Amino acid sequence: MKTIIAAALGTTMSMTAAWAQADFPTGPVTIIVPYGTGGSTDTTARAIGIELEQIWGQPVVIQNQPGAGSMIGTTALTMADADGHTLLINTAAITTAPAIQAELQFDPIEDITPISLLITSPYVLVGGANVQSTDFSGFLEEAQTRMMFLGTAGPGSSSHFMSELVIRAANLPAEVVHFSGGGEAQTNMMGGHSDTYISTTASVMPYVNDGRVKALAVLAPERFALLPDIQSSGEAGIEGVDIEGWVALFGPGGMDPALADQINADFAQAMATASMQQMLVDNYAVAGDLTPAEFAAIYSRDLQTWDELADAIGLGN
Amino acid sequence: MLDRDYRDIVAGVALALAGGAAALYAVSNYALGTFTRMGPGMVPAWLGGALAVFGVIIALQGMAQRGEPVTIRTRVLLMLGASIVCFALMIDRFGMVPAVFIAALLASCAEAPIRPLRSLILAGVLSAVTWAIFIAGLRLTIPSFDWPY
Amino acid sequence: MELLGNLALGLNTALSPSNLLYCFLGVFLGTFVGVIPGIGPLAAISMLFPITFYLDPTAALIMLAGIYYGTTYGGSTASILLNIPGATSSAVTCLDGYPMAQQGRAGVALMMTTVASFAGGSFGIIILSLFSPIIAEYALSFGPADYFALMLLGLVAASTIANASPAKGLAMVVLGMLVASVGTDSQSGVARFTFGSMSLLDGFGISAMAMGLFGIGEILSSVGNARSTAIDKSSAKWRNMVPTRDDVRRSWMPGLRGSAIGSFFGALPGTGPSIAAFMAYAVEKRVSDTPERFGKGAIEGIVAPETANNAADQTAFIPTLTLGIPGSATMALMLGALMVHGIQPGPTLIVQQPALFWGLVMSFWIGNIILLVLNLPLIGLWVRMLLVPYQYLYPAILVFVCIGAYSVRANPADVLMVLGFGVLGYGLRIAGLPAAPLLLGFVLGPLIETQFRRSMVLAQGDFTTIMARPIAGTVLALTALLLVWSVVSAIRRRRRLAQAAQGGLGG
Numbered sequence: 001m002k003t004i005i006a007a008a009l010g011t012t013m014s015m016t017a018a019w020a021q022a023d024f025p026t027g028p029v030t031i032i033v034p035y036g037t038g039g040s041t042d043t044t045a046r047a048i049g050i051e052l053e054q055i056w057g058q059p060v061v062i063q064n065q066p067g068a069g070s071m072i073g074t075t076a077l078t079m080a081d082a083d084g085h086t087l088l089i090n091t092a093a094i095t096t097a098p099a100i101q102a103e104l105q106f107d108p109i110e111d112i113t114p115i116s117l118l119i120t121s122p123y124v125l126v127g128g129a130n131v132q133s134t135d136f137s138g139f140l141e142e143a144q145t146r147m148m149f150l151g152t153a154g155p156g157s158s159s160h161f162m163s164e165l166v167i168r169a170a171n172l173p174a175e176v177v178h179f180s181g182g183g184e185a186q187t188n189m190m191g192g193h194s195d196t197y198i199s200t201t202a203s204v205m206p207y208v209n210d211g212r213v214k215a216l217a218v219l220a221p222e223r224f225a226l227l228p229d230i231q232s233s234g235e236a237g238i239e240g241v242d243i244e245g246w247v248a249l250f251g252p253g254g255m256d257p258a259l260a261d262q263i264n265a266d267f268a269q270a271m272a273t274a275s276m277q278q279m280l281v282d283n284y285a286v287a288g289d290l291t292p293a294e295f296a297a298i299y300s301r302d303l304q305t306w307d308e309l310a311d312a313i314g315l316g317n
Numbered sequence: 318m319l320d321r322d323y324r325d326i327v328a329g330v331a332l333a334l335a336g337g338a339a340a341l342y343a344v345s346n347y348a349l350g351t352f353t354r355m356g357p358g359m360v361p362a363w364l365g366g367a368l369a370v371f372g373v374i375i376a377l378q379g380m381a382q383r384g385e386p387v388t389i390r391t392r393v394l395l396m397l398g399a400s401i402v403c404f405a406l407m408i409d410r411f412g413m414v415p416a417v418f419i420a421a422l423l424a425s426c427a428e429a430p431i432r433p434l435r436s437l438i439l440a441g442v443l444s445a446v447t448w449a450i451f452i453a454g455l456r457l458t459i460p461s462f463d464w465p466y
Numbered sequence: 467m468e469l470l471g472n473l474a475l476g477l478n479t480a481l482s483p484s485n486l487l488y489c490f491l492g493v494f495l496g497t498f499v500g501v502i503p504g505i506g507p508l509a510a511i512s513m514l515f516p517i518t519f520y521l522d523p524t525a526a527l528i529m530l531a532g533i534y535y536g537t538t539y540g541g542s543t544a545s546i547l548l549n550i551p552g553a554t555s556s557a558v559t560c561l562d563g564y565p566m567a568q569q570g571r572a573g574v575a576l577m578m579t580t581v582a583s584f585a586g587g588s589f590g591i592i593i594l595s596l597f598s599p600i601i602a603e604y605a606l607s608f609g610p611a612d613y614f615a616l617m618l619l620g621l622v623a624a625s626t627i628a629n630a631s632p633a634k635g636l637a638m639v640v641l642g643m644l645v646a647s648v649g650t651d652s653q654s655g656v657a658r659f660t661f662g663s664m665s666l667l668d669g670f671g672i673s674a675m676a677m678g679l680f681g682i683g684e685i686l687s688s689v690g691n692a693r694s695t696a697i698d699k700s701s702a703k704w705r706n707m708v709p710t711r712d713d714v715r716r717s718w719m720p721g722l723r724g725s726a727i728g729s730f731f732g733a734l735p736g737t738g739p740s741i742a743a744f745m746a747y748a749v750e751k752r753v754s755d756t757p758e759r760f761g762k763g764a765i766e767g768i769v770a771p772e773t774a775n776n777a778a779d780q781t782a783f784i785p786t787l788t789l790g791i792p793g794s795a796t797m798a799l800m801l802g803a804l805m806v807h808g809i810q811p812g813p814t815l816i817v818q819q820p821a822l823f824w825g826l827v828m829s830f831w832i833g834n835i836i837l838l839v840l841n842l843p844l845i846g847l848w849v850r851m852l853l854v855p856y857q858y859l860y861p862a863i864l865v866f867v868c869i870g871a872y873s874v875r876a877n878p879a880d881v882l883m884v885l886g887f888g889v890l891g892y893g894l895r896i897a898g899l900p901a902a903p904l905l906l907g908f909v910l911g912p913l914i915e916t917q918f919r920r921s922m923v924l925a926q927g928d929f930t931t932i933m934a935r936p937i938a939g940t941v942l943a944l945t946a947l948l949l950v951w952s953v954v955s956a957i958r959r960r961r962r963l964a965q966a967a968q969g970g971l972g973g
Contacts, residue, residue, distance in 0.1 A: 036795060037512040038802025046519060047806070063458055064512070065876055068667035069650070072877065075664065100655050103662050149924060155655030177923050178653050180916065183791045183798075187735055190789075193609035193924065206790060206810040282808050315655055328897035332637055339644055339659070347656060353927030357651040357658055360915045364644045371637035378633065387896050393690045394892070397682070397864065398885060404868040405881035417865050424861040428690050439858060443865050450502075455513040457873055 024084050024262060028059040032088045034073025036066045040202060044119065044247055045089040047279060051270035069097040069156065071104065074250075078111040082255040084263055089118070091247050092158045095299065099306040100156040100315050111253035114299040116264040117288025118271060119247040119280065121201040123162050123219040124230065126208060128189030131196065136217035136236040139196075140170055148174040151185040151194035156315060158245060159185065161306055162198040162219065164313055166233075169240045189213060200245035201227065201284035219243070226284045243302065246288065248295065260292040324387055325379025329372045336368025396427035412463035413452065418444045473595070476824025480832055485525050485825065492529035493833045496536015497840060500543070501848070503550045503681050503863055504870025506673050507537040511799050513873070523807040524822045528829040530803055534796055535587060535779040535830070538739065539837045542579040542772055543848050547572055550681040550863065555739035555775040557676050557905055558747045561627070562760060562767030569763050572852065573707030576845045578765060579772045580838060582721055586773030587834040589725035590732060590780025595827050599813065601733045601781075602788040608734060611921035611932040615941035617913045620741065621906070622945050624748035626952070628900030629761040635903045638894075642907025643915070645670060652916045665879035670887070672740070673874065675908055677867050678884040679901050683891020685860050707845055713765045720750050720766040724773030732778030735785040735793035736913070739775040744906055746774035780830060787811050787823060 029052070033045045042064060049060035065073035070093040080086035098108045106112070125136065131148075133139045142148075150167065152160035155178050163176050177194050179185040182203055188194045190212050197204065198219070205227075208215045218224045219241045221234035233241050249267055251260060270276060271287040280287060288295070309315075343361035350356025400423035407416035421440040425431075451457040479485060499510040510533050518526035541553030546563035559579065566575040593601070608616075621639065628635050648659040649669025660666040709717075724746040731742035750770040751760045760767050783800070785793050790811040792798040804811055809819060816823045851859075871884045894901050921938075925931035933939045 036798070037515045038799035040802075040805065043802055043806045046516060050519065061458060062516070063876065067875055067877065068664050071667070072664060072875070101657070101667070103657065103660070103664055103667070105664065147926070154652065175923060177920060179920070180652055184736065187606060187785075187789065187791050188609065191606035191609060206812055210790075210812045210814060212813070278808070324897055328899060331897075332641065336640070336644070342659070347651075347658060348654070350654075351927070352922065354923055355653070355919045357654045357656040360919075361644060361647045361658060364640050364647065364911075368637060368640045368644060371633050371640060374633040375631075375637060378631065389896060390690050393686060394889070397686060397689065398889070400861075400864060401682070401868060401881060401885040401888075404865075405872075405878040405885075408868075408872055408881070409878055413869070417869070420868060421861045421865050424864045425857065428857055428860075439861060443862055446862075447865060447869060451869060451873070455510070456516075457513055459873070459876070 024259060025056050025058045027085060028061055029056065029084070030061045030063050030080075030086050032073045032077050032086065033062055033064050034066060034070035034076075034088065034090055034093075035064065037064050041089060041091055041247060044279070047276065048089075048118070048267065048270050051273050051276060052266065055266055055269055068101070069093055071097050071101060074112070075105050077250065078106040078252055080252050082113065082252040082259075084251060084255065084259050086252065087115070087263070088250040089247060090250060092245055092302065094248075094250065095302040096156055096158050096161055096306050098303060099161075099310040107253075108303055109300060113251040113253055113255040113260055113292070114248065114296040115251050115255070115260050115292050116249040116267045117246055117290045117295045117298070118249055118267060119283075119285045120244050120288045121246075121283070121285035122224050123158075123198050123243065123245050124201055124204050124208075124215055124227075125166065125196055125198050125217040125219060125233075126189070126204045126213040127196050127216050128194065128213055129192035131214065131216070133216065134214055135231040136233060136238070137231065139216045140172070140236060140238070143170070143172045143174055148172065148196065149177045149194040150174055151189050151197045152176050152178050153182040153185050153197075153199070154178050154180060156310070159198045161309055162241065162243070163196075164309060165241045165243070166198070166219070166238070169233075169238050186213070205284050224284075226286070243305065248288070248299075257292065264292050319384045319386060322379040322382045322384030324384050325382070326376045329374070329376025329379055331372070332375065333369045333372025336365045336370075336372055338365070340365025340369065393427045397424055400424040400427070408459065410463060410465045412460040413457075414444045414448055414461050417447050469595070472820060472824045473828065475820060476826075476828035479524060479821045479825030480528070480828035485528055485829065486832070488521070488525045488529040489532050489829045489833050490836055492532020493536040493539075493837050494532075494840065496533040496538075497540035497837060497844075499533065500537035500540020500552045500556075502866050502870070503544045503548070503552050504673075504677055504867035505873070506553045506870070507534045508673070508796050508799070509870060509873045510537060511796060515799055515803065518803040518806055523804055523809055524825050526803045526807075527800060527822070527826055528833075530800055531783070531826065531830065532833045534800070535776065535833065536837060538775050538779050539580065539583045539841055541775075542583070542768070543576060546575045546579065546768070547848060547852055548859075548863065549684045551676050554672050554676045555743050555778075556771075557680060557740070558627075558743045558771040558902065559768050560680060561747070561902060562762070562764050565761070565763035566765075566768070567852070570706070571763065572849050573845055574709050574713060574765075575768055576848060577707050577842070578709055578713060578717060579768055580841045580845070582717070582724070582769045582772040583776040583841075584834055584838045585721050586725045586728055586776035587780055587830070587837075589773070590729050590777035591827065591830045591834070593729045593733070593777075594780050594784060594830070595824075598784050598788050598816070601784050602813075605734055605785055606789070608937065609921070609935070610917045610924060611935050612937040612941070613734075613736060614914060614917035614921055614932075615938040615945065617737075617910050617917065619941050619945040619948070620745055620748075621910050621914065622948055622952075623752065624744050624906050624910075625903060627744070627748050627751060627760075627906065628902050629758075630898070630900045630903075632956075634899055638900055638903040639907035642904040642909075643911030644907075645675075645904070646908045646911040647915070652912070653919045663879070665877055665883075669912075670883055670908075671871075671874060671880065672909065674871055674880055674883045675887050676905060677871060678887025679891040679894075679905065681863065681867050682884060682888025683895060683901065685864060686888055686892040687895050688856065689860055707849070709765075716765050717769045720746075720770040721773045723749055723753075724770035725777045727770075728774030728777030729781045731774075732781035732793075733784045735789075735791055738782060738794050739778040740909055742774040742778035743771035744909065746770040783826075787815055787826075788813055790815075 035041045077088040150163040185197045207213045215230045223232045343358040347358030348356030400420045404420040418440045421443045425436040541556035542559045544552035545556045545559040549564040551557040727746045728742040731737045750766045786797045871880045
């Protein structure tokens with residue numbers, strides 16, 4: 001049954017949704033955003049929420065519960081009923097935070113149902129004022145000649161983990177330096193105090209387009225269709241760094257698979273609207289088209305990757 | 318007038334103990350790191366040590382000067398504390414209006430004489446006013462009323 | 467001439483009836499929210515943020531910005547009248563504002579802070595319209611080492627803001643820094659002093675700290691106390707609200723210095739109105755011939771921080787709009803309001819969206835004028851609030867503080883933190899320890915620690931590399947000079963006092 005729905009998803013999405021709407025939702029749906037108001041995850045969730053109100057005919061309440069690297073809001077989700085009326089939109093932080101936080105009050109596999117990969121985009125390595133090279137091959141050579149400082153958005157952030165992956169994969173004599181958030185990491189790079197920063201397209205491309213920073217590499221085996229001019233890490237012969245950044249939808253643990261499929265389809269419909277498509281184009285990102293089961297595989301794989309990396313570099317508690 | 322400034326002595330000793338405890342806890346639980354990459358324990362250890370030193374100085378100064386007795390009004394502390402704790406416990410379970418009502422009721426009983434009717438009216442008015450400002454006006458996403466059971 | 471054209475374009479945008487309405491709504495709401503203790507600009511803007519999806523970006527930003535700087539106008543009101551900061555950046559205003567109110571000069575204090583807010587805001591707007599791109603470039607050249615040096619200078623300069631013995635003042639600064647170290651360590655990710663609590667992973671919020679320490683602390687020590695009824699009805703009369711010629715004469719230079727200090731700290735991403743207010747106060751106390759008047763109702767002590775925090779409010783838009791990088795959580799919200807509409811702030815914003823940029827700048831002027839006109843007549847009303855019996859007032863304040871603390875993260879634990887800080891604040895009052903240096907240590911501590919550790923990584927453990935940086939080296943040298951000068955002048959003052967005592971009554 002699950003595979004049939006998955007196969008039908010692309011073409012008969014609206015049909016699936018029609019079948020689904022008989023019993024869900026029966027009331028307002030709360031989407032927890034584990035970040036503050038006005039951030040990129042929050043604005044994305046709100047935009048999707050506006051579309052979903054049209055689809056569901058029920059109010060969609062965005063509830064901001066920031067804190068502890070998204071874990072406060074995520075914990076709140078795990079305590080809700082798995083009836084689909086409480087959902088969570090989170091970034092890859094949901095896989096990085098458990099790797100470093102000892103005080104987690106839930107099991108990231110048992111207590112969370114991955115439902116839908118909403119938005120995905122590759123990580124981009126950008127260089128600041130002090131980096132001379134203009135592509136990844138050049139950067140790898142330059143990094144052997146002098147000490148490079150790879151700026152991160154903080155210890156345990158995805159930019160930190162990705163930077164460590166790059167240092168290991170390319171065997172660079174570089175150091176990471178932690179800033180408080182992506183904004184600070186980028187200003188310090190622009191000012192030449194640190195050398196690079198790694199983040200998703202949406203957060204770095206505006207500055208690349210301004211000419212303030214240089215896009216050195218897309219961390220993927222091949223070039224990214226929306227940014228064909230940027231060298232990929234695979235081309236430069238570096239492997240093992242091809243992890244994607246994403247924004248995704250989760251429910252409490254033990255959700256009925258049929259319900260998860262149905263919510264997955266409803267969100268896909270919301271993502272297909274013109275306004276959401278425009279938002280994706282603006283952010284150099286693509287909508288995910290995975291079934292809950294397929295996404296769950298990626299979710300648990302990422303959890304494990306970060307857990308092992310955190311152990312290897314001696315991070316966290 | 319007391320022959321010693323016990324206020325400063327107690328405060329100084331308390332600060333010294335707090336600083337010492339923080340420094341000890343930091344040193345025994347967190348890595349100190351190296352000078353290049355300092356660990357999480359380095360700065361708290363130094364700060365705790367500095368606080369202990371300042372605490373001792375304050376206490377010593379208190380030994381050398383005269384002081385005044387102090388009074389602590391426990392009833393106010395307990396009633397206002399209870400009021401805030403009730404708010405914190407109730408807001409997620411029962412919603413904003415009951416939480417405000419109980420918190421205001423308890424708070425108004427902190428000061429003698431207690432006038433029950435006046436307190437009830439005040440709690441009612443405050444519930445209405447906060448509802449109007451935060452839920453009707455600012456559209457805060459807190460339920461007005463809730464019942465968890 | 468280009469500037470004039472831009473200003474005309476901006477004025478044209480800002481004066482459109484709908485934008486004018488949103489500007490008015492924003493500043494009105496801001497003042498209102500600012501007066502209520504517990505609800506800061508961040509909470510207020512978060513609550514209204516969803517509206518921006520349905521407004522055009524210029525109108526949305528004009529309104530949100532209005533709330534932001536409007537809050538700072540209103541923030542000083544509760545500081546002066548109740549000794550409770552309405553917003554964190556107004557905490558310093560308590561130091562001299564509340565004594566003024568107790569002396570029956572609440573009206574004067576409110577009038578001076580309103581005028582000072584307007585002057586500071588205007589100064590900030592001038593800097594914003596003339597020098598935005600240059601300042602943004604300059605701000606980029608500030609690296610971790612430079613921030614460290616600057617914050618250290620700030621700490622040394624401001625460590626004497628309270629009227630207490632040096633040991634007590636310093637102990638409180640250190641305690642503040644220690645309290646600030648609670649939470650996830652910014653450089654290692656290790657949770658410090660959290661004892662298994664998830665709500666503590668982000669540390670204590672500054673508003674929880676300020677509300678508890680000052681707000682709840684004040685209530686705890688006032689309730690049940692024999693209250694001085696110094697506020698008689700006559701202080702609510704217009705005649706008693708007009709500042710004396712002496713007040714005005716004393717306020718000129720603090721206002722100018724406060725504006726300059728505020729503009730500087732506002733424009734640096736990573737510092738903001740609260741630090742600006744602290745610094746402005748510290749500088750005034752340092753340069754004053756009569757530092758002993760501070761803390762007892764000195765007019766300079768309210769004018770300097772109020773010009774500084776309002777100037778900082780305006781210049782905080784420089785990094786946000788010209789670099790696309792928010793210096794604070796509130797600025798991140800402003801940025802979010804633009805991004806919702808697909809507008810990416812950055813160096814090209816001024817060129818590509820001139821109507822938005824200049825419209826916003828001109829709306830700041832209009833907003834500040836509205837605030838001036840709005841606040842002056844309200845002074846009489848606010849002063850009359852003091853005539854409300856305290857037994858009705860304090861439960862209301864308490865409830866507002868609770869809701870404010872809760873609303874920031876929808877986390878009841880934050881309410882309990884406010885209580886914890888309230889008990890601490892009460893304890894400090896009983897013990898005769900000053901709370902303001904604690905807040906200072908709390909604000910500056912994490913910056914100093916984080917930036918120092920960061921700069922040591924970048925310098926590869928070589929401190930001389932830090933000294934060799936032009937900004938950091940100069941500032942560190944200044945800090946050393948200030949330390950020496952403080953010690954020397956303290957010794958001199960003690961000697962002078964001793965001589966005076968001998969020459970006078972002989973002890």
